[in-house]
Amino acid sequence: MKVSRRDLLIGTSGAAAGLLLTPVPWKLLGDVSIWTQNWPWIPEPVHGPAESKHSFCTLCSSGCGIRVRLAANCPVGIAGVSTNPVTRGALCPLGFAAHQMNWHPQRIREVLHHGRASSWTEAQAAFEKACSEGPLAILDGRPGRAASSLLKTFAGKRSGSYRVVFDKESQTLEPYATWSGVSMTELGYDFENARTILSFGAPLLDGWGPPGRFTRLWSERSAGQEEPQLRLIQVEASLSRTARAAWRRVAIHGGSEAALAAGVARVLLEEHLVAMQRPMPQMSLAEAASQTCLTPDAIRVLARTVVENLPVVAIAQDGNPAVAALNILLGTVAASGGIVRKAVHGAPHAAAEPKIDSVRAVLLDSSVPWEFVPQTDAEVFRFSAWDGGGNRADWLLPAPGFLEELTDLPAAPTSPVEMYAIAQNLAVPPANVKSASQFLLQIDSTLPVIEKLILTRCEEILRTRQGSVYGEKQLAVTNFGSAQKLEEELRRGAVWVGEPPRLGSFRCELKEWPTEIPVSRAADWTTAWVPPVLPPLATKLYQESNLREKPARRNA
Amino acid sequence: MSARYGIVIDLDRCTGCGACMIACAAENNVPPAREQATSRTGLTPMLVHKISNGLKGAAEREAFIPVTCMQCGKETPCVSVCPQQAVEVDETTGIVMQMPQRCLGCRYCMAACPYHARYFNWWDPSWPAGMEKSLNPGVSVRMRGVVEKCNLCHARLHSAKEKAAAAGKKEINSADCIPACAEACPTGAILFGNLADENDPVSRAAQSPDAFRLLARLGTEPKVYYKSGQAWVRAMGERNSSPAPEVAHV
Numbered sequence: 001m002k003v004s005r006r007d008l009l010i011g012t013s014g015a016a017a018g019l020l021l022t023p024v025p026w027k028l029l030g031d032v033s034i035w036t037q038n039w040p041w042i043p044e045p046v047h048g049p050a051e052s053k054h055s056f057c058t059l060c061s062s063g064c065g066i067r068v069r070l071a072a073n074c075p076v077g078i079a080g081v082s083t084n085p086v087t088r089g090a091l092c093p094l095g096f097a098a099h100q101m102n103w104h105p106q107r108i109r110e111v112l113h114h115g116r117a118s119s120w121t122e123a124q125a126a127f128e129k130a131c132s133e134g135p136l137a138i139l140d141g142r143p144g145r146a147a148s149s150l151l152k153t154f155a156g157k158r159s160g161s162y163r164v165v166f167d168k169e170s171q172t173l174e175p176y177a178t179w180s181g182v183s184m185t186e187l188g189y190d191f192e193n194a195r196t197i198l199s200f201g202a203p204l205l206d207g208w209g210p211p212g213r214f215t216r217l218w219s220e221r222s223a224g225q226e227e228p229q230l231r232l233i234q235v236e237a238s239l240s241r242t243a244r245a246a247w248r249r250v251a252i253h254g255g256s257e258a259a260l261a262a263g264v265a266r267v268l269l270e271e272h273l274v275a276m277q278r279p280m281p282q283m284s285l286a287e288a289a290s291q292t293c294l295t296p297d298a299i300r301v302l303a304r305t306v307v308e309n310l311p312v313v314a315i316a317q318d319g320n321p322a323v324a325a326l327n328i329l330l331g332t333v334a335a336s337g338g339i340v341r342k343a344v345h346g347a348p349h350a351a352a353e354p355k356i357d358s359v360r361a362v363l364l365d366s367s368v369p370w371e372f373v374p375q376t377d378a379e380v381f382r383f384s385a386w387d388g389g390g391n392r393a394d395w396l397l398p399a400p401g402f403l404e405e406l407t408d409l410p411a412a413p414t415s416p417v418e419m420y421a422i423a424q425n426l427a428v429p430p431a432n433v434k435s436a437s438q439f440l441l442q443i444d445s446t447l448p449v450i451e452k453l454i455l456t457r458c459e460e461i462l463r464t465r466q467g468s469v470y471g472e473k474q475l476a477v478t479n480f481g482s483a484q485k486l487e488e489e490l491r492r493g494a495v496w497v498g499e500p501p502r503l504g505s506f507r508c509e510l511k512e513w514p515t516e517i518p519v520s521r522a523a524d525w526t527t528a529w530v531p532p533v534l535p536p537l538a539t540k541l542y543q544e545s546n547l548r549e550k551p552a553r554r555n556a
Numbered sequence: 557m558s559a560r561y562g563i564v565i566d567l568d569r570c571t572g573c574g575a576c577m578i579a580c581a582a583e584n585n586v587p588p589a590r591e592q593a594t595s596r597t598g599l600t601p602m603l604v605h606k607i608s609n610g611l612k613g614a615a616e617r618e619a620f621i622p623v624t625c626m627q628c629g630k631e632t633p634c635v636s637v638c639p640q641q642a643v644e645v646d647e648t649t650g651i652v653m654q655m656p657q658r659c660l661g662c663r664y665c666m667a668a669c670p671y672h673a674r675y676f677n678w679w680d681p682s683w684p685a686g687m688e689k690s691l692n693p694g695v696s697v698r699m700r701g702v703v704e705k706c707n708l709c710h711a712r713l714h715s716a717k718e719k720a721a722a723a724g725k726k727e728i729n730s731a732d733c734i735p736a737c738a739e740a741c742p743t744g745a746i747l748f749g750n751l752a753d754e755n756d757p758v759s760r761a762a763q764s765p766d767a768f769r770l771l772a773r774l775g776t777e778p779k780v781y782y783k784s785g786q787a788w789v790r791a792m793g794e795r796n797s798s799p800a801p802e803v804a805h806v
Contacts, residue, residue, distance in 0.1 A: 034657045037699035042681060043688035044697065045585065071693045077582065079739055090742035093575040097582050103687035205571045211742050215571065219743035224568025224785045241571050244618045251614065536588035536684060537581050541574040543589040544598030546606060547620075548574065 048072025054493020062210035063409035075099035090212030097535035112396040134360025136160030141367030144410030146453035163352035175324035183348035188416035194337035196312035258322035263288025267303035311337030321514035340501035366399035370532030388532025404429035418498035467498040560650040560752035562779030569745035572620035579740030625706040626778030634665035659702040709735040
């Protein structure tokens with residue numbers, strides 16, 4: 001049979017039309033669609049054995065309980081742990097992206113001397129030389145850890161000083177520590193038993209302390225209720241997140257918190273609303289009203305409202321002594337629902353001042369906030385996992401990042417009870433990073449190692465026979481036969497919580513109303529974030545939404 | 557029995573912290589913002605809007621509204637306009653599923669969505685070097701040129717189905733497939749559950765007199781409910797979802 005050109009065309013057209021009736025072209029279209037989404041430059045998640053482990057967030061001193069999802073031994077997801085008695089499953093927004101921080105572009109991966117690449121050998125030689133030439137100062141941002149003990153021991157051996165850079169929350173307790181002689185780390189706020197909280201600009205619902213503690217409390221006892229179980233009164237110039245959610249908001253002139261505290265105190269004393277009769281503030285009610293832009297009647301109403309629902313505790317955004325004095329008048333110092341002292345007392349810590357004189361070397365642990373810059377002529381050695389920019393340290397030393405080192409966690413700042421937890425190292429650190437304790441151990445091998453210090457702490461806890469361990473289930477400490485067993489449980493993500501605070505265990509003496517009061521300043525929203533950089537996903541909050549202001553100080 | 561998964565968001569409990577946004581992005585392998593990205597061109601399957609009552613002084617009030625795919629249950633606008641069948645309503649869960657593999661990127665669905673809850677992938681997804689190791693292996697990374705939206709963390713739903721199947725059960729437990737946003741909310745403002753189950757807390761919360769749905773008048777039967785004791789916030793629900801001048805982002 002002869003095939004003509006016409007037959008060929010008919011056949012081809014018929015085949016093409018017939019093909020459309022088969023699944024082939026549609027399958028091809030679907031496959032092409034999928035292929036075009038699998039270009040080699042599109043990142044592919046790493047696959048491997050999946051598991052989930054409990055640990056603790058180490059990015060700030062709150063130490064929130066976290067559940068880490070791992071794939072091929074690499075953290076790929078973070079979630080809260082609902083069994084943690086303090087954080088109760090809550091985390092701050094940045095904590096959910098913390099596992100990505102180890103690959104942050106601003107991660108420090110090599111030793112830098114005045115901005116130029118150097119080596120650990122040179123850094124060690126420079127540190128030893130400086131130490132041999134004069135005194136040493138070691139600064140720590142999170143006292144009470146095993147690493148802190150090591151740093152303190154080293155400073156003691158070299159006749160140096162060990163100082164603590166306290167976080168913003170702890171600084172609010174400074175006046176009570178000064179007036180009572182009790183260490184700031186032993187004091188805390190008993191929010192759980194308070195019924196009214198008078199906040200002078202403290203961002204209680206925006207990164208103040210462990211996110212799960214106060215936010216959960218507010219959510220359960222106050223949010224959206226006309227007559228809440230917990231009254232939150234926010235005194236603040238602007239409509240902040242806390243002011244927006246408060247039961248009552250008192251808008252005052254920025255920086256006049258001390259004047260309002262004095263005005264409220266005067267009304268409390270004049271109208272005999274409190275048991276105490278002194279000290280009377282020197283400032284008159286009219287003067288307080290003038291400074292705060294409130295009317296005297298508004299201050300009177302506030303004072304009466306404050307004592308309506310007791311116990312009440314006042315809290316400042318900083319170490320404002322007038323607010324602390326108001327708490328003394330209200331009788332909430334060393335009382336339930338107020339300022340309390342932990343049942344277990346540790347050694348006091350000296351606070352670091354930015355100006356450091358008469359030393360030859362200053363070593364800053366990676367827990368010291370980036371914005372703390374020592375004013376000194378000494379050679380500064382700063383450990384940090386990330387470079388926040390504008391650093392004035394002579395030596396920038398790469399430290400382990402998120403979950404890259406074994407560390408222990410004492411109670412969060414302002415916690416009313418003693419706590420202890422262990423954060424496992426679940427991520428593999430890059431080569432060439434060392435923590436301050438590893439660095440010092442190389443210089444002095446007689447120092448105790450972190451593992452041993454952690455075990456010693458577990459032995460101490462076991463000896464007290466107090467408190468409970470919160471893991472998969474709650475167990476009394478007495479259930480643990482040995483310190484090793486307790487350590488094992490803590491390494492699995494459990495947390496030890498000590499006894500409740502003992503009320504009346506300290507006294508604050510106040511003869512005169514404080515007069516020299518620094519002006520309070522509102523803090524940036526990233527202040528609570530201790531690492532010098534934000535996770536890249538934080539751009540969702542300030543670039544792809546209008547939820548937050550773009551951070552001016554730090555570069556994400 | 558078919559489920560009808562939905563969310564109830566208590567706006568009086570929302571502090572606008574943004575934990576839901578970050579947790580959502582981390583769970584679903586959403587990349588960090590490109591330099592040029594804005595709130596319109598970025599990828600935010602969960603986006604928290606700050607709204608105000610427009611008044612000044614002591615009468616000024618603000619609230620935060622987390623907006624995500626409303627999982628419309630009736631005449632779902634995006635489903636009806638998609639030429640590729642890249643959007644489907646899963647009859648067994650009620651979830652509006654987006655299949656980026658089928659998506660052509662025509663953006664009809666974005667135009668049709670009355671809630672502006674869909675986002676176009678304008679750029680290739682990219683992370684700082686090495687950070688791809690931290691991506692969730694349960695969710696594939698989407699290519700540029702496709703539309704994305706909230707799938708109520710369908711990867712978790714698949715895991716819950718596998719878990720139920722392994723246990724020999726036909727029904728999944730809604731507690732096993734809680735989306736990342738609900739899991740992350742530090743105040744417990746976001747509740748997830750089965751709206752078809754009368755005993756589910758979500759179902760009860762949706763029946764509250766303070767509950768409302770955004771643009772309910774359109775009749776698309778969203779499965780995302782909001783709750784607020786503040787009348788001005790509830791009144792916002794019937795306005796256009798894009799911020800009007802008096803309620804513009806502050």
